[in-house]
C-alpha cells in the first residue's frame with residue numbers, strides 16, 4: 001500500500017507525523033513528546049444539527065418563530081486547536097445534517113467529542129448511541145448543558161463528561177487515553193452506573209490555552225454557510241473572554257468557568273481576528289460579556305483600530321457598562337463595532353431585581369440612547385415571563401418600538417437546569433423534555449390561556465421584527 005507521510009511540526013528535535021494511505025484513510029499516526037511517547041488518536045468533534053421542538057408550532061400551527069442565522073462551532077474549533085498531534089475532524093451537522101454515518105465510517109474515530117446546548121442534549125445522546133453502533137470510539141460530551149447538568153449525560157453511551165471550559169481538560173483526557181491510560185482529570189467526570197463523581201476544576205487563564213489558535217481551517221468546507229442571509233453578510237466567531245462578572249439567575253454562563261471571568265490575551269484575540277478577517281465581513285465576539293473589564297476592552301479596541309481590518313464587529317455588553325463608559329463605545333464604533341447585543345431582559349424593575357440582573361429600566365433606556373447617538377445598532381434581548389398578561393405584552397412592545405431597538409431578540413423565561421432560576425421554578429415545571437428548552441417555549445404553565453399566550457408572543461416578534469436591522 002502506498003503511504004503518504006505528513007510532518008505536522010518539528011519541535012526541539014521531536015517529530016510529529018500523520019500517515020495516511022492513498023485513499024485518505026488514516027491508519028497509523030504517532031507522536032513523540034518530551035513528556036513521553038503516545039499513539040495519536042483520530043478525534044472527531046461533532047456539532048449537533050438544528051434541533052429543539054416548538055409548542056406554538058406543534059399545538060397551534062404558529063411557524064413564524066425562527067432562528068435567523070447559523071454560525072461556526074467555535075467550541076469545537078477551539079478544542080481542536082489545543083489537540084495538536086492528534087488527527088482531527090469537525091463534523092457540523094447543522095451544515096450537513098445527514099453526514100454522521102458516512103463521516104464515522106470514513107474516518108473511523110477513536111475518540112468522539114460532542115458539544116450540546118440544553119435543547120440539543122437529547123440529540124447529543126442520540127448521536128452518541130449512533131456513534132457507538134458504528135464504531136468503538138470513546139464518547140465525550142461537553143458544552144453548556146454538560147456544564148450545568150452533568151448528570152444528564154451519565155448514561156452508557158457516553159464515556160466522559162467535560163464540565164466547564166474544555167480546552168485544557170479535554171487535551172489532558174485525550175493525551176491520557178492516547179497513552180493507554182484511564183486518566184483522572186479535574187473537570188472531567190467518568191460516567192458510571194452509580195451517581196456521578198468528579199473533582200471540579202479550578203479554572204484559570206491556563207484553561208483558555210491562548211497560545212494555541214482555534215482550528216478555523218477544519219470548517220473550511222462549511223464556511224460559506226456561516227452567514228446572516230437577511231443582511232447578506234458572512235460571519236466568523238472570535239472569543240475575547242469566558243464567563244461573566246455577574247450572576248443573573250436565569251443564566252447558564254457561570255457554570256462554564258465556576259463563575260469566574262477570564263480574559264483571553266489581546267494577542268490571541270488579534271491573531272484570531274486576523275485569521276478570519278479576509279474571509280468574513282462580520283466578526284461576532286461570542287463572549288457573554290465582552291466589556292467585563294473596561295480597561296482591557298479599551299486596550300483591545302486600540303489594537304483592533306490600528307489593525308484596520310475591513311470587517312465589522314458585533315459584541316455583547318451590559319447596559320450599565322454602556323451608561324458608565326459611553327466614550328469606550330464611541331472608540332469601539334470607530335474601530336468597527338457595528339452592533340451591540342444587550343441583555344435588557346425586562347422592562348419592570350421588580351422583575352429585573354427578582355432575576356438579580358443588577359440593572360434598572362432607566363439604565364437600559366439610557367444605554368439604548370447612548371448607543372444610538374454613537375451610531376451603534378442595538379440588538380436587545382428581552383425575556384417574556386410565562387406569567388405575562390396581555391397588558392404586559394403591550395407594555396413590552398411599546399417599549400421596544402418607542403426606543404427603536406434595532407433587532408429585538410425575545411425569548412420566553414426558561415429555567416435551564418443548573419441555574420438558580422431552575423431551583424426557584426422547579427416545582428412549577430410541567431415540561432421536562434429538554435427538546436423544548438429552546439427559550440421559545442413556556443415549560444411552566446402560562447398565566448394567559450396557552451394559545452393566546454403563544455399568539456401574542458408570535459405577534460410581538462412579528463411586529464418588532466418588521467423594521468429590524470443592524
Ligand code: B12
Nearest residue numbers: 050051071075113114115117118142143162165166287288
Ligand atoms: C454562537 C452561539 C450560537 C450559534 C452557533 C452555535 C453552534 N455550535 O453552532 C447559533 C447562532 C447557531 C446558536 C443557536 C442557538 N443558541 Co446559541 N449561543 C451562541 C453563543 C453566543 C456563543 C457560543 C460559543 O461559541 N462560545 C465560545 C466557545 C469557545 O465557548 P463554549 O461554547 O462555552 O465552549 C467551551 C466549553 O463549553 C467546552 N465545550 C463546549 N463544547 C464542548 C464539547 C466537548 C466534547 C468538550 C470536551 C468541551 C466542550 O469547551 C469549550 C472551550 O473551552 C452562546 C452564548 C455564550 N456567550 O456562550 C449562545 C448560547 C450557547 N445559545 C443559546 C441558545 C438558547 C441557542 C438557541 C436555542 C437559540 C434559539 N432560541 O434559537 C439556538 C439553538 C440551536 C439549535 N440547536 O437549534 C444559549 C444556550 C442555553 C442553554 N443552556 O441551552 C446560550 C448560552 C445563550 C444564552 N441565551 O444563554 N447559538
Ligand code: SF4
Nearest residue numbers: 244246247248251288
Ligand atoms: S445574563 Fe449576561 S450579564 Fe447576566 S450573568 Fe449571564 S452573561 Fe452575565
